[in-house]
Amino acid sequence: MTTHWILGPGAIGRLLAHSLAPIAATALVGRRSLPEQQALTTLEGEQRVQQLKVLTVAQLGSGTHEPPAFVHITTKAMAAESALAGIAETIPPTTPLVLWQNGFLAQPRITQAWPGPVLCATTTEGAYLVGDAGVVHAGRGHTYVGDLHNQHSDLAEALAQALTQAGLAATAVSDIRQRLWQKLAVNAAINPLVAIHGVRNGELRGEAYSGHVEAVVKEVAAIMYAEGIQSPNGGEGENAWLALVWQVVKNTANNKASMLQDVEAKRLTERGAILGPLIESAQRYGLVSKVLQELDDELAVLEAGC
């Protein structure tokens, strides 16, 4: 039976564990112990309680385990490399990894460093935690899976099939880098502003913020062009990016974006994975990133108060 280890028992990790457990051997691996009895609130509002196999990183190190077919890393972006380092000695170096992070920080680094296959997943599923024993599946989405160098299409296909069978619709793709950067562009236009101003996504449409959104998108669109990332929905340039951002703002108007949730909970944000690659790319291509840099500086100040 295919064995999935899920490293990082947070919102996405628990959603994955609940979904995969009925069809595959699944273990949820964290740095602290959690109850084995875990509840999922489904999209329909039903509560489903399951006994999940829950292990700590320390327990993995002290026991003998059948090597997993996949290790999913479901930590926040800035924790992915250290989380992997914590279990690297306990798995064969050929083990396929699946990176679920937003942004583009962990993906290139781990792809370069890990000897085995590294798949990246980008998902629009939505989930949030309720204490140590609960997760709410808050929004149905779609997951795309692929590897940065297009060398593991069979593995991506097998994973997409398993996820789909588990109830999380997924497709294997050959352009995962494009998709990761496109999502990053949208996250860069929305997340820092709502996190800094403490507003829900829909409020960005107001006079107080819409000009700032446009200024961010102007810089982001130029960076996307330099990076060779296709404009969304068959459109061209800045206007296409702006249209996509406003569409997502509209669709998620009532959302508290993940970065705002992190700021409110006094956690570090994923700014390094979202703004970081954009600012770095702008520097590499000699492009302006003044607005992005200012947002990054403001978030750094907020984080310093954590």
Ligand SMILES: NC(=O)C1=CN([C@@H]2O[C@H](COP(=O)(O)OP(=O)(O)OC[C@H]3O[C@@H](n4cnc5c(N)ncnc54)[C@H](OP(=O)(O)O)[C@@H]3O)[C@@H](O)[C@H]2O)C=CC1
């Ligand atoms: N939630 C969502 O709807 C979506 C999330 N994403 C992306 O998925 C990723 C995960 O997000 P999300 O699930 O919301 O995050 P959470 O903060 O809910 O979960 C992160 C988990 O990682 C664990 N963790 C941190 N460090 C380690 C470590 N060294 N070893 C093992 N576990 C560790 C944390 O454990 P601890 O409790 O000990 O801190 C926590 O359980 C992010 O990149 C996010 O942007 C993408 C789309 C949607």
Ligand SMILES: CC(C)(CO)C(=O)C(=O)O
């Ligand atoms: C698209 C958006 C901004 C929706 O809230 C998101 O992905 C997030 O909150 O991180």
